[in-house]
Amino acid sequence: MVRRPAILLFVLWCLVVVVLFTWALVNGTSPLADGPTGGGGSSYGARGPRHK
Amino acid sequence: MTVQALTCPHCGAAVALRAAGRTLSVVCGNCGSTLDAATPELRLLLASAEAHRRPEIALGSRAALGGIEWDVIGYLERSADEESWCEYLLFNPWEGFRFLVDDGRFWLAELLDRHPDVEGREARHAGRSWHGTARYVARVDFVLGEFYWRVAVGETVHVAQYVGDGAELSSETGPLETSWSRLDPCPPGSVEEAFGIPVRTASLPPLHSLWRTHMVIATVAAMAMMVISLFAPPATRVGTTRIDVPINGDTVTTTIGPLRLPRAATGVEIRAAASLDNEWIELDYELVDRRTQASYPVDGLAEFYTGYDSEGRWSEGDPRPALTMARIPRGDYDLVIEAKGASWPAPGFFDPPAPVTRTVPVAVDIRRDIFFTENFVLALIALFAWPVVLLLLDTQQEDEDAW
Numbered sequence: 001m002v003r004r005p006a007i008l009l010f011v012l013w014c015l016v017v018v019v020l021f022t023w024a025l026v027n028g029t030s031p032l033a034d035g036p037t038g039g040g041g042s043s044y045g046a047r048g049p050r051h052k
Numbered sequence: 053m054t055v056q057a058l059t060c061p062h063c064g065a066a067v068a069l070r071a072a073g074r075t076l077s078v079v080c081g082n083c084g085s086t087l088d089a090a091t092p093e094l095r096l097l098l099a100s101a102e103a104h105r106r107p108e109i110a111l112g113s114r115a116a117l118g119g120i121e122w123d124v125i126g127y128l129e130r131s132a133d134e135e136s137w138c139e140y141l142l143f144n145p146w147e148g149f150r151f152l153v154d155d156g157r158f159w160l161a162e163l164l165d166r167h168p169d170v171e172g173r174e175a176r177h178a179g180r181s182w183h184g185t186a187r188y189v190a191r192v193d194f195v196l197g198e199f200y201w202r203v204a205v206g207e208t209v210h211v212a213q214y215v216g217d218g219a220e221l222s223s224e225t226g227p228l229e230t231s232w233s234r235l236d237p238c239p240p241g242s243v244e245e246a247f248g249i250p251v252r253t254a255s256l257p258p259l260h261s262l263w264r265t266h267m268v269i270a271t272v273a274a275m276a277m278m279v280i281s282l283f284a285p286p287a288t289r290v291g292t293t294r295i296d297v298p299i300n301g302d303t304v305t306t307t308i309g310p311l312r313l314p315r316a317a318t319g320v321e322i323r324a325a326a327s328l329d330n331e332w333i334e335l336d337y338e339l340v341d342r343r344t345q346a347s348y349p350v351d352g353l354a355e356f357y358t359g360y361d362s363e364g365r366w367s368e369g370d371p372r373p374a375l376t377m378a379r380i381p382r383g384d385y386d387l388v389i390e391a392k393g394a395s396w397p398a399p400g401f402f403d404p405p406a407p408v409t410r411t412v413p414v415a416v417d418i419r420r421d422i423f424f425t426e427n428f429v430l431a432l433i434a435l436f437a438w439p440v441v442l443l444l445l446d447t448q449q450e451d452e453d454a455w
Contacts, residue, residue: 010266014273014435021277021431025284028319030424033378035350047332048396049357049368 055112060085061096070112070125071143075198079126081111086195086204097202108154108249109140111197115246117160117238120147124247126197132188132211141199149200151233157252158238161222167232168214168221175214175221177234182214182221190224263442270435277431284423287321291387291418299331299393300406309386310342313420316382321422323374326414328356333414336390337375341383350375354414357396376422387418 024030056069065082069075069089077097078089088095107127114123126141137155144150151161168177173184192207207226214221220235244251290311297304313320322337332355339348355369391414399406 007262007265007269010438011269013438014269017431017434018273018276018280021427022280024424024427025280027317027379028315028421028424029317029378030319030376030427031430032426033319033376033424034352035375035377036348036380047353047355047394047398049359 058094060087061094062087067094068112069198070123071145071198071200074143074149075125075200077202077204078198079195079203081196084196086202088202089198097204107138107140107196109152109247113247115243117142117150117152117243117246120144122147122150122152124152124197126199126203127195128192128199128203129194130190131193132190136193141197143198152238152243153235157240158243159220159235160238161233161235164221164232164234167223167230170223175223177216177221180216182216184212184214186213187211263439263446266439266442267436270439273435274432277428281423281428285315285421287419287422289417290420293389293416295389295391295414295416296411297326297333297391297393297414298411299395299409301393301408301411303390303392305388305390307386307388308416308418310384311339311387311418311420312384313380313382315421317379318382318420319422319424320377320380321374321419322350322352322377322387323372323417323419324352324354324414325372325417326354326412328354328369328371328412330357330359330396331355331393331412332369332396333391333393333412335373335375335414338388338390339377339380339385340388341381341385343383346381348377348380350377376424378424380420387416389416 056072058067058069059065060067060080060083062085063080063083065080067078067080067087069078072089075089078087078094079085080087086097088097107124109124109127111124111127114121116122122142122144124140125143127138128141129136129138131137137153139154139161140152142150142152149163153159153161164177168175168182170176175182175184188211189208190211192203192205195203195205209224209226212223212225214223218237221232222235223230223232241251243249290313291308293306293308295304295306320339324333324335326333332353335352335354337350337352340346352373352375354371354373356367356371357369358365358367360366393412395406395409
């Protein structure tokens with residue numbers, strides 16, 4: 001009559017996300033940091049406005 | 053309730069008939085054979101030698117639910133796809149039969165005398181509309197005790213679920229007929245208390261709120277992250293300086309230190325602020341560990357441009373760039389800053405160099421133990437992406453006529 005949703009995988013996924021977030025917090029890191037171990041972009045390139 | 057004690061013709065074990073005259077089949081508790089409850093000698097319908105599982109609520113148990121005393125006379129386990137649940141058949145001589153459905157939480161199901169009117173995904177019952185949420189094929193995997201139909205392992209029915217105001221309607225279509233039942237959720241803990249079984253710590257909602265369940269789990273995880281964030285050390289300024297940068301002049305170099313980073317690894321933010329007018333300042337930073345001479349470079353750009361076009365005034369550029377550096381090890385550091393300013397438009401390749409127009413003061417602030425907001429945003433996306441997909445699928449499913 002009623003189906004039980006399979007949510008265990010999602011619970012595990014949430015745990016992984018929380019653990020990764022905590023690890024990044026403790027280690028002061030981010031994949032989007034500008035440097036030196038982050039993956040953010042460089043400011044090198046053309047100077048001046050992009051406005052046309 | 054009168055209990056008749058009979059003998060299983062297959063294995064010889066005692067078989068109790070708790071609703072004799074009202075049930076058509078009984079499954080032997082010893083050998084699992086299905087017997088004909090309508091015949092005095094319990095004719096064998098289907099022999100079985102399956103080892104038995106014991107239901108959590110024992111057959112023959114009696115308890116009051118909703119002010120009515122019920123005897124548990126039958127137990128079956130069903131599944132659909134990869135999900136399973138169990139159902140207890142309850143009996144009261146005056147009230148008839150009910151199903152106690154256990155899918156993680158308990159539902160009391162009553163067969164409906166009158167079939168609801170169905171139109172598309174909507175069903176009309178008890179003066180209101182019930183919305184169809186799921187259709188699937190349910191299979192009987194295990195059976196024990198008495199039933200008012202000749203139930204057997206492997207029996208399948210097509211189930212359609214409808215929801216309305218927390219209750220559910222369920223239609224089950226088998227080879228011979230369609231039956232409708234209404235399921236009302238039992239108050240949390242009431243069934244456990246009535247039958248003396250361990251209290252369920254968590255109640256799982258029904259399928260139609262699958263996305264809601266995921267949303268709740270994701271929200272709990274997000275709140276956990278927020279609580280964890282509260283324990284993070286606050287961002288602390290470790291140095292500040294001011295450098296005067298000539299526009300169109302030479303590169304200016306300055307060093308600030310020592311900058312003490314006491315944690316094993318920390319995030320550092322370097323924020324510059326300048327008042328610019330169609331100018332840019334290239335900022336090259338280098339954090340140098342005084343002890344190891346390891347250096348961590350990062351480069352930034354402060355810029356601001358403005359002008360007029362056919363749509364009016366425009367402006368662009370960030371004169372206050374903040375750069376972040378991740379995972380800087382513990383140590384005492386010097387920050388070497390190289391800054392070079394220029395004006396826009398820049399002279400052409402063959403043009404003479406532009407003259408120094410003015411000197412711009414640039415304030416530089418360095419902070420340690422910064423909180424990377426983007427980590428939180430990324431984690432939120434990772435947590436809520438799947439619930440949102442489920443929500444969209446659910447919404448899309450509602451629009452499909454062929455549900």
